[in-house]
Amino acid sequence: MIDYFFTPAQKLIVEIADRIGQEYIAPYARKWDEDEVCDPRPLWALAKADLFGLFIPEEYGGLGFGTFENCLAIETLSKYCAGVATTFAASGLGAYPILIAGSKEQKQKYLPRIASGEKLCAFALTEPQAGSDAAAIKTTARKEGDYYVLNGIKQWITNGGVADIYTVIAVTDPKKGARGASAFIVEKGDPGFVIGKKEKKMGLRASTTTELFFSNCRIPKERLLGREGMGFIIAMKTLDLSRPGVGAQAIGLAQGALQVALNHARSRVQFGQPVYNFQAVSHTFAEMAMRLEAARALVYSAARFIDSGAKNISGASAMAKAYATDVAMWVTERAVQMMGGFGYMRDFPVEKMMRDAKCLQIYEGTNEIQRNIIARELPKFVKPLELG
Amino acid sequence: MHIMACLKPVPEPDTVKVDLETHTLKRESAKLILNPADRFALEAAVRLKENTQGKVTAVMMGPPNAAPLLKEAFACGADEVFLLSDRAFAGADTLATSYVLAKAAERLGPFDLIVCGKVSLDGETAQVGPELAAWLGWPSVIWVKEITYKDGQLVLTRLTDEGEEVVSLTLPGVITIEPESNEPRPPSLKRLLSWAEKEVPTLTAEDLAAEPERLGLSGSPTRVLDVFTPTYEGKKEYLSGPPEEVVEQLVKILKERGLI
Numbered sequence: 001m002i003d004y005f006f007t008p009a010q011k012l013i014v015e016i017a018d019r020i021g022q023e024y025i026a027p028y029a030r031k032w033d034e035d036e037v038c039d040p041r042p043l044w045a046l047a048k049a050d051l052f053g054l055f056i057p058e059e060y061g062g063l064g065f066g067t068f069e070n071c072l073a074i075e076t077l078s079k080y081c082a083g084v085a086t087t088f089a090a091s092g093l094g095a096y097p098i099l100i101a102g103s104k105e106q107k108q109k110y111l112p113r114i115a116s117g118e119k120l121c122a123f124a125l126t127e128p129q130a131g132s133d134a135a136a137i138k139t140t141a142r143k144e145g146d147y148y149v150l151n152g153i154k155q156w157i158t159n160g161g162v163a164d165i166y167t168v169i170a171v172t173d174p175k176k177g178a179r180g181a182s183a184f185i186v187e188k189g190d191p192g193f194v195i196g197k198k199e200k201k202m203g204l205r206a207s208t209t210t211e212l213f214f215s216n217c218r219i220p221k222e223r224l225l226g227r228e229g230m231g232f233i234i235a236m237k238t239l240d241l242s243r244p245g246v247g248a249q250a251i252g253l254a255q256g257a258l259q260v261a262l263n264h265a266r267s268r269v270q271f272g273q274p275v276y277n278f279q280a281v282s283h284t285f286a287e288m289a290m291r292l293e294a295a296r297a298l299v300y301s302a303a304r305f306i307d308s309g310a311k312n313i314s315g316a317s318a319m320a321k322a323y324a325t326d327v328a329m330w331v332t333e334r335a336v337q338m339m340g341g342f343g344y345m346r347d348f349p350v351e352k353m354m355r356d357a358k359c360l361q362i363y364e365g366t367n368e369i370q371r372n373i374i375a376r377e378l379p380k381f382v383k384p385l386e387l388g
Numbered sequence: 389m390h391i392m393a394c395l396k397p398v399p400e401p402d403t404v405k406v407d408l409e410t411h412t413l414k415r416e417s418a419k420l421i422l423n424p425a426d427r428f429a430l431e432a433a434v435r436l437k438e439n440t441q442g443k444v445t446a447v448m449m450g451p452p453n454a455a456p457l458l459k460e461a462f463a464c465g466a467d468e469v470f471l472l473s474d475r476a477f478a479g480a481d482t483l484a485t486s487y488v489l490a491k492a493a494e495r496l497g498p499f500d501l502i503v504c505g506k507v508s509l510d511g512e513t514a515q516v517g518p519e520l521a522a523w524l525g526w527p528s529v530i531w532v533k534e535i536t537y538k539d540g541q542l543v544l545t546r547l548t549d550e551g552e553e554v555v556s557l558t559l560p561g562v563i564t565i566e567p568e569s570n571e572p573r574p575p576s577l578k579r580l581l582s583w584a585e586k587e588v589p590t591l592t593a594e595d596l597a598a599e600p601e602r603l604g605l606s607g608s609p610t611r612v613l614d615v616f617t618p619t620y621e622g623k624k625e626y627l628s629g630p631p632e633e634v635v636e637q638l639v640k641i642l643k644e645r646g647l648i
Contacts, residue, residue, distance in 0.1 A: 009581060012577065012580060012581070013577065016574060016575060016577055016580075019574055019575075020574050023574070024574070041571065044571075044573075045573065045574050048573040048574055048576060049573075049574045049575065049576060049577055050576050050577040050578045051577065053578075054577075063577065063578060063581070
């Protein structure tokens with residue numbers, strides 16, 4: 001309902017992502033969900049369309065756009081399958097640490113291959129005992145001459161196994177707590193690096209989630225990103241940049257659910273008329289549309305704020321992620337309800353959307369953690385107001 | 389290897405309207421899309437180019453508003469694109485169309501290979517590819533689903549009514565590509581942005597040094613006499629009784645009608 005005044009290039013990004021959604025995703029999304037398959041074909045199409053390189057600088061083979069343009073692609077793809085969008089967005093997530101802290105050599109070596117879609121990327125922070133409490137990670141990286149030796153387990157890693165390049169947070173100095181963590185690049189095939197079991201998930205089943213095992217995994221010391229001790233800061237900056245992308249997934253997913261359910265409500269006849277004629281139904285749709293538009297405006301604003309080069313982006317990024325994903329959960333649940341029995345059946349797409357939406361409230365920092373971040377940031381932005 | 393890919397603009401089926409009196413398509417009101425079968429031809433040409441370090445030139449005969457489709461062909465891997473557009477081309481049947489394409493091949497070549505889609509969505513004749521080969525005096529292989537290139541020869545797997553056959557083609561030649569035999573890539577954003585606001589180069593009848601009497605309606609021997617929806621009238625006759633009698637009756641009727 002609202003025109004966000006996209007530039008011609010932004011319109012083109014949406015147009016191409018939409019075409020990939022229609023041609024390379026929509027006909028197969030239900031099957032991938034049923035079979036829990038991360039199919040390489042839509043990823044091939046995304047690579048051919050250059051979308052993996054949207055936010056990677058031109059000097060490293062990308063298109064040099066920002067968070068906002070990346071969000072537009074993620075949003076559009078999520079309308080068709082949030083699982084495929086997860087694989088796509090998670091590759092970007094894995095690339096951010098290299099973009100943030102990589103040396104020129106590291107960027108030259110890895111970013112062009114990520115931008116072209118030749119190699120998928122993954123970000124590995126979470127561990128069995130360190131989820132929301134990310135500073136509690138136990139994976140260690142011990143320096144031995146010209147090498148680092150990694151030991152430990154990472155859990156619930158999106159793109160595990162399908163990615164070739166992993167950015168991994170590990171502890172280099174256990175005495176220093178969060179300041180003792182460092183970020184590394186690990187490549188598929190490195191000695192001692194093993195992909196663990198594939199998780200069985202409620203939703204986002206077209207994307208792969210696995211454990212990663214590091215057992216005396218020896219990597220050259222040139223794989224350290226930034227300096228020792230910067231790992232936690234790199235991880236937090238990475239998530240600040242990527243979280244509006246999860247918000248974009250949420251609005252795309254909710255948009256898809258709205259489109260499917262509205263079409264149903266306008267054609268489903270009960271009591272001699274389309275159910276959309278009943279106010280209980282039409283008002284629900286009005287509410288879905290309002291919340292969705294509010295979420296979209298927030299995600300777009302946060303993304304544009306980030307692209308402006310602003311420094312204090314954590315709060316805006318967390319707001320976009322938490323609000324939009326809560327909206328997506330609510331909208332997809334309502335979409336199922338508005339379609340009644342049809343909504344509950346796996347022959348129709350909205351039950352999948354509802355399952356997919358749930359994960360968005362959990363991954364890349366639970367929405368509870370997002371509220372912690374917002375509350376922590378709030379005093380920096382909200383000054384006391386004295387009246388009278 | 390220099391490859392020419394022949395593309396056709398066709399009306400998108402959902403947007404096309406039919407003139408109820410003449411039974412012809414109202415083309416001016418329809419949105420134009422790249423003929424679906426031609427996307428497989430373009431993809432085959434681009435893959436062959438990538439494997440042989442060659443070049444793909446995409447050509448399309450059509451009205452000026454078909455130009456954006458050539459921009460898309462560029463974004464899908466064609467190195468150069470040309471629109472063949474002239475009022476004199478209007479009303480062309482497959483013969484006049486293939487003549488214009490042949491003149492374009494002479495003008496823009498030399499080419500080692502010309503790749504066409506198997507059939508167009510609107511005309512459905514599948515004649516243009518083989519006719520183009522005839523104009524040029526080149527061999528043609530139709531319904532190709534697999535292509536390998538070795539020592540100046542193409543080894544092609546083609547569909548036949550009975551199955552498949554493998555043939556070799558000495559270049560230059562013309563092939564038509566079986567739809568669904570590859571997966572056409574989506575347009576590259578980078579290439580689309582690099583094209584920016586550039587005009588699609590257009591060649592006219594004069595540019596192609598085409599003979600005027602071979603163009604458009606005057607170059608088209610095909611005359612559409614009538615377009616109609618066929619009607620079918622089935623006559624039913626029920627035979628009843630015990631099976632033995634019904635069989636006897638049936639045999640008698642069939643003999644009377646000379647069918648057995």
